[in-house]
Amino acid sequence: MQLTGAQALIKSLEHEGVDTIFGLPGGAILPVYDPIIDSSIRHILVRHEQGAGHMAEGYALATGRPGVAMVTSGPGATNIVTPIGNAHMDSTPLIVITGQVATAAIGSDAFQECDITGITMGITKHNFLIQSAHEIPRVVASAFYLATTGRPGPVLIDLPKDISQSTMEWWYPETIEELDLPGYHPEVALNDDAVARAIELIGLSERPVLYVGGGTLKSRAHEELLTFAERTKIPVVTTLMARGAFPDSHEQNLGMPGMHGVYSAVTALQKSDLLIALGARFDDRVTGQLSSFAAGAKIIHVDIDRAEFNKVRRADVTLQTNVAVALRAFEAAQATPQNLDVWWKEIRTWQERYPLFYEEPEADGPLRPQYVVEAIAKAAPAGTIVAAGVGQHQMWASQYWPFEEPGTWVNSGGAGTMGFGVPAAIGAKVGRPDRTVWCIDGDGCFQMTAQELVTARAEGIPIKVAILNNAYLGMVRQWQEMFYDERYSEVYLSADLPDYVMWAEAMGCVGLRAHNVKEMHEAIAKANSINDVPVVIDFRTDSAEKVYPMVATGTSNDDIMVHPIQRGEAR
Amino acid sequence: MTPEPFLGTTDATPVRHHILSVLVENKAGVLARIAGLFARRGFNIYSLAVAPAEGNARFSRVTIVVDAASAPLEQIVGQLDKLVNVVAITDLAPRDAIERELLLATLSVDDDNRGAVLDVAANNGASIVDVNGASVTVMLAGTPGACDVLEKALESFADVELQRTGRVALPRLVQTANV
Numbered sequence: 001m002q003l004t005g006a007q008a009l010i011k012s013l014e015h016e017g018v019d020t021i022f023g024l025p026g027g028a029i030l031p032v033y034d035p036i037i038d039s040s041i042r043h044i045l046v047r048h049e050q051g052a053g054h055m056a057e058g059y060a061l062a063t064g065r066p067g068v069a070m071v072t073s074g075p076g077a078t079n080i081v082t083p084i085g086n087a088h089m090d091s092t093p094l095i096v097i098t099g100q101v102a103t104a105a106i107g108s109d110a111f112q113e114c115d116i117t118g119i120t121m122g123i124t125k126h127n128f129l130i131q132s133a134h135e136i137p138r139v140v141a142s143a144f145y146l147a148t149t150g151r152p153g154p155v156l157i158d159l160p161k162d163i164s165q166s167t168m169e170w171w172y173p174e175t176i177e178e179l180d181l182p183g184y185h186p187e188v189a190l191n192d193d194a195v196a197r198a199i200e201l202i203g204l205s206e207r208p209v210l211y212v213g214g215g216t217l218k219s220r221a222h223e224e225l226l227t228f229a230e231r232t233k234i235p236v237v238t239t240l241m242a243r244g245a246f247p248d249s250h251e252q253n254l255g256m257p258g259m260h261g262v263y264s265a266v267t268a269l270q271k272s273d274l275l276i277a278l279g280a281r282f283d284d285r286v287t288g289q290l291s292s293f294a295a296g297a298k299i300i301h302v303d304i305d306r307a308e309f310n311k312v313r314r315a316d317v318t319l320q321t322n323v324a325v326a327l328r329a330f331e332a333a334q335a336t337p338q339n340l341d342v343w344w345k346e347i348r349t350w351q352e353r354y355p356l357f358y359e360e361p362e363a364d365g366p367l368r369p370q371y372v373v374e375a376i377a378k379a380a381p382a383g384t385i386v387a388a389g390v391g392q393h394q395m396w397a398s399q400y401w402p403f404e405e406p407g408t409w410v411n412s413g414g415a416g417t418m419g420f421g422v423p424a425a426i427g428a429k430v431g432r433p434d435r436t437v438w439c440i441d442g443d444g445c446f447q448m449t450a451q452e453l454v455t456a457r458a459e460g461i462p463i464k465v466a467i468l469n470n471a472y473l474g475m476v477r478q479w480q481e482m483f484y485d486e487r488y489s490e491v492y493l494s495a496d497l498p499d500y501v502m503w504a505e506a507m508g509c510v511g512l513r514a515h516n517v518k519e520m521h522e523a524i525a526k527a528n529s530i531n532d533v534p535v536v537i538d539f540r541t542d543s544a545e546k547v548y549p550m551v552a553t554g555t556s557n558d559d560i561m562v563h564p565i566q567r568g569e570a571r
Numbered sequence: 572m573t574p575e576p577f578l579g580t581t582d583a584t585p586v587r588h589h590i591l592s593v594l595v596e597n598k599a600g601v602l603a604r605i606a607g608l609f610a611r612r613g614f615n616i617y618s619l620a621v622a623p624a625e626g627n628a629r630f631s632r633v634t635i636v637v638d639a640a641s642a643p644l645e646q647i648v649g650q651l652d653k654l655v656n657v658v659a660i661t662d663l664a665p666r667d668a669i670e671r672e673l674l675l676a677t678l679s680v681d682d683d684n685r686g687a688v689l690d691v692a693a694n695n696g697a698s699i700v701d702v703n704g705a706s707v708t709v710m711l712a713g714t715p716g717a718c719d720v721l722e723k724a725l726e727s728f729a730d731v732e733l734q735r736t737g738r739v740a741l742p743r744l745v746q747t748a749n750v
Contacts, residue, residue: 121604122611126655129599146655183596183658307649 005133006031006164009097010039012140015172018068020044020059020430022052026072027112029099031164044430044459049076051423051452053083057092058427061410062385062435064220066093066147067427073099074112077158078119082417085123087154089414090241091218093147094154100129102162117158125153130160133168141172142179150186151305152218188304188320190329198276198300198317198326199335205274205298206338208234211257214241214413215279215303221324222246222406225278228327233340235347237265239280241413244403254347255356258286259551260395263354263562266549268347270557272297274337278323279303282312283414292556302326356399357548357563365516366542369393369468372520373400376438376466379524383408384436387425389445390416392474395547397440407432419448425463426456436464436528443469443493443500450503456534457508464527465509465536470543471495478546495540504536513538587639588617590663590670590740591648594624596656597631604654605633612650615641618672618737630658634739663740672738674718675700677708679730688728695721 003011009032013021022044025033036043046052049071056067071080077098087094101110117127126146128139136159143155173179202208210229216222222245229236229252236246237257246253255262257269269275269286275297280286287293290312301308301315302323309318319326361368373396377384386401387410388394394411403409410428412420425439446467456463473491480488504511510530514520514537527535548563561567595601602621609616615638624632637647648660674697680688685707692699692709696717701708711721715738725731 117600118603121600121607125653181655184655305649305653307646307653309645309649310643311646311649 001170002167003170004031004035004164005130005136005159005166005168007035008133008136008168008170009140009159009164010035010041011170012137012172013041013068014039015137016140016144017065021068021070022046022055022059022427023070024049024052024072024076026076026099028073028101028161029070029076029097029159029164030072031161032070032097032099032159044455044461046423046455047451048449049079050082050419051426051449051455053080053094053096054086054417054420054423054449055427055430055452056094056096057083057087057090057420058387058410058424059431060087060092060094060427061424062407062428063431064407065431066095066144066152068095068097070097071099072112073101073116074114076112077114077116081119081123084120084154084156086412086415086417086420088123088125090412091152091214092154093152095143095147096154096156098156098158099164100158100160103131103160104162106160116156120156123154124156125151127156127158129158130163133163133166136163136168137170137172138179142181145176145179145181146184150184151215186304190321190325191319194317194319195326195329195333198319199330199333201274201298201300201317202232202276202330202335202337204338206340207272207343208232208274208276208337208340209268209272210234210236211269211275211277211280212236212238212242212245213278213280214239216242216245216323217279217406219279219304219323220406221278221322221327224324224327224331226250228331231331232336233344234276234337235268235344237261237269238403239283239286240398240411242280243398243409244406247404248402249404254351256398258283259288259553260399260547260549261286261551262356262399263549263560264347264350266551266557266560267350269294269297271346274298274300277301277303277315278326281308287312288551288557289555292558354549354562354566357566358545359565361517361542363517365540367514367516367520367539369396369470369539369541369545370400371517372466372468372539372541373397373440375520376440376524377401379528380438381436384438385410385425385428385432387411387421387428387437387439389421389441389448390418391442391445392470392478392545392547393440393442393445393468395475396468401440418445421445422449422463422465423452425465426452426461429456429461429463439463439465441465441467442474443467443471443495444473446500447493447498450507453504453507453509453534453536460532461534462531463534465534467500467536467538468541469495469500469538470541470545472543474543475547477543481546483552500536500538504534507534509534509536511536511538513540515540588636588665589639589644590665590668590738591635591637591651592661592663592740593633593635593651593657594659595631595633596658597623597629598656601631601656602633604656605635605651608650608654612646613642614638614647620737620739622739634737636738661742663742667743668740669743670715670738670740671712672715672718673736674711674713674721674733675708676721676725676731676733677701677706678725678728679705680707681705684728691721691724695724697721
């Protein structure tokens with residue numbers, strides 16, 4: 001069967017089970033947009049290429065399947081660089097297809113030419129510049145194999161226009177060998193000696209903590225984690241990337257560690273004698289000052305990527321494997337720590353003394369952002385997916401939303417990409433149309449990518465967006481208040497400019513506003529009653545509200561600051 | 572043949588250098604991937620040599636001398652191994668490797684110093700590979716240490732244009748008792 005390169009690309013995507021492409025056409029990718037008309041794949045036409053990338057990420061995080069985005073050359077390609085970098089930092093499986101100028105024009109500074117494989121070399125797991133139509137099936141199959149195995153990540157395919165217009169005899173690789181990846185071996189045999197040493201360390205420990213990272217979700221190891229944790233009674237902390245890997249309602253879940261982590265989660269790591277790190281990478285936002293991080297703890301480090309071992313913190317035992325495989329090995333050997341009664345008693349004291357805390361809002365406003373997050377969560381059906389941008393609102397969402405299952409938290413962790421929330425929520429809703437999807441957003445983030453609500457309305461993707469509108473770039477404001485003598489530099493945005501309700505309406509969404517508790521409950525109820533179009537609520541929140549607890553950059557986790565009222569100070 | 576004595580490190584070589592012999596797919600951009608990785612992770616490359624491996628068009632061998640003081644070797648190897656086009660990495664401690672390097676130097680000569688130049692070349696085992704009335708080009712293929720010594724010896728001459736290849740290396744052969 002003779003196909004054009006463009007037809008072969010679409011057919012290859014169908015072969016990989018792709019049901020959705022997020023994209024925006026342009027000159028160099030134009031040939032590929034023709035066979036889309038005849039394809040079973042749904043194409044979502046975005047308003048900016050960054051939106052396509054974040055939507056594909058949201059789709060991947062909510063479904064566990066790779067997200068696919070397609071854009072044109074030059075600025076189309078550079079506009080999707082941020083999502084690629086974001087997916088690289090968070091190990092999200094992402095396939096990005098970029099059009100490229102014709103082979104003969106490459107290197108000539110042709111119209112809309114850019115070296116996107118060069119630009120993305122450092123932020124992709126791998127990338128390809130296609131050389132002939134014949135290799136399209138192999139490259140696409142390789143891209144999906146690379147993106148989804150081992151440590152997942154983004155893979156970019158650059159397709160010159162002349163190749164998408166040339167013809168090939170259709171084929172598709174049927175085995176891994178046909179992919180011709182002699183340097184890629186994602187399967188690693190479990191090291192029995194290392195497992196034995198890990199089990200020995202667990203057996204000796206009196207204050208162990210399961211330090212659960214995003215790799216636990218990527219490994220789909222939540223059931224193994226629950227089994228192991230419940231039998232051993234080891235306390236669990238779930239990092240920002242692992243929210244949902246272990247139910248928040250579970251009595252062994254201490255919550256999130258790190259710069260804005262729960263006091264008991266942060267302190268349990270500090271006082272532990274054994275950290276069992278499961279797909280976690282000792283990020284600086286978790287460790288604080290490295291020299292004083294969990295200083296008395298031995299480390300068992302489980303990760304599929306051996307380059308994470310001893311990168312930040314020297315481990316006593318390293319286990320290069322999928323988290324689920326490691327937990328099954330621990331379980332098979334019935335690895336059991338010492339009696340943990342004393343340890344749990346200590347942890348319960350911290351939990352009682354310093355729970356997450358904020359002041360109740362006064363009836364006539366302004367709203368407390370934490371209270372808004374809790375109110376939305378209480379009114380949301382079980383299994384609701386929450387997406388966030390980056391900043392204060394993201395921290396409040398991660399702290400106050402009760403995460404019970406994998407794939408319900410869609411956020412930008414390592415890269416900290418403002419504007420991630422709205423498009424990621426749209427992608428999540430496309431992937432899980434059965435679920436309610438809320439985007440908890442900040443006013444700063446919302447202004448970066450809000451135009452994708454036009455996409456959501458046009459494509460019938462009814463997400464709900466809660467803007468925690470404090471009129472500021474709130475996280476930066478918080479730092480300027482705390483560390484720069486309240487000298488506020490370039491952080492004021494205004495609560496009224498733009499008018500978020502009018503903007504939402506202009507984009508075909510329902511726009512609502514809430515100034516106080518009563519209006520808040522009414523707006524949430526109204527939003528929950530609308531399931532055919534996107535809804536945006538402008539919640540007017542207190543600008544002075546800060547995220548607590550907080551470990552200031554460069555300081556020790558031992559010096560964690562709880563809410564001023566918990567410290568016996570005025571706010 | 573007895574193995575050469577280990578010459579140790581010299582002034583021009585980092586104290587904690589390691590040699591990575593890296594087998595890579597012979598594809599466009601592979602060298603950029605390696606160089607980019609070293610640059611963005613802050614690993615120092617002391618020298619780098621690339622050539623087709625074992626007469627095979629499909630693979631190339633890249634010999635990288637890394638400064639192991641700039642980053643733990645485990646980190647460098649772990650990150651390098653993640654490059655999809657990298658097929659195999661052999662870490663050669665200098666003690667376990669045969670290292671060689673090529674040095675070419677062109678010097679201006681006249682009747683006064685021609686003899687001195689030829690003496691320096693001869694004393695260091697270098698050969699004369701090109702010559703005209705005003706200049707000679709000398710070549711030395713030897714250990715990095717021997718190249719260092721020759722380079723130092725040539726410093727006393729004016730108008731020296733000198734080029735070194737960077738080293739290539741293979742594992743030192745294991746000596747068996749009865750051959």
